[in-house]
Amino acid sequence: MTNDVITETNKMHMSTDKIVEQSDLYSQKGGTVRTPDQNPLPVRVTARDVKVFYGQKQALYDVSIDIPERSVTAFIGPSGCGKSTFLRCLNRMNDTIEGCRVEGQIKLDGGDIYDPQLDVVELRARVGMVFQKPNPFPKSIFENVAYGPRIHGLAKNKTDLEEIVVSSLQKASLYEEVKDRLHEAGTGLSGGQQQRLCIARAIAVSPEVILMDEPCSALDPIATAKIEELIDELRQNFTIVIVTHSMQQAARVSQRTAFFHLGVLVEEGPTDVIFTSPGEKRTQDYITGRFG
């Protein structure tokens, strides 16, 4: 992809009078095809030239992206392309993997999240994560949600804590189903309810960003539909990044989509553009099922 084509692609989807502020990304040279939003939202997370290595093996090559606030950004691409690796960079979960090394720069609200002075526990409260398989603690429903606010000192007293638990369960669309059994085990819930409990647990510490790594892959279609509905509601208040294998899911829940292939961010842009008129042949081939 030449820079000329990138410029043309951008022009095609840009009405300059509507672009409030042009991100430096759109003037960068490089391999990623980028289409800005017509009405861009403020950016919450910026990644620049992120490279990830597992030992000698490089898994990500110079990934640069802006993640806008109060919207859903989907990462798509074939298995092994580096979606989860990049997602884990955003709250330093890769720190927990031996031999994993991250280079480049990632900022949350302008602050470098790889600053050695930064408290990683605090970062992971600001950037929460929901995993592929629901993983409630072996504790009651109440305790699952109360744990985070308690360790982060977010509640002044018992009543305060109860309010946080109830409102988090409400925001995760779970409260009505569990209000009479808050002190029963979280692991006794259905898979879909457990995943909503994990979302309530993430919400309880008032994160700015919620990362979701294939949150529906262990769920049936009805539970999946509920989570997708929930994601759509949550974006009013949170910045959400979701890794998904399902292109239908990316199309349904996200406003922006980033397509990865072989460790490279090939293309990113508004979801409707990625799925209807992508600027790169590899994106087109992937979304039309030619590989992956």
Ligand SMILES: Nc1ncnc2c1ncn2[C@@H]1O[C@H](COP(=O)(O)OP(=O)(O)OP(=O)(O)O)[C@@H](O)[C@H]1O
């Ligand atoms: N802990 C690890 N140690 C060594 N290599 C790893 C590790 N995790 C991932 N990789 C490698 O990094 C590359 C990217 O993997 P990653 O899991 O990020 O891809 P992905 O796009 O999320 O894949 P999938 O859709 O299958 O989950 C792959 O080649 C993978 O084998």
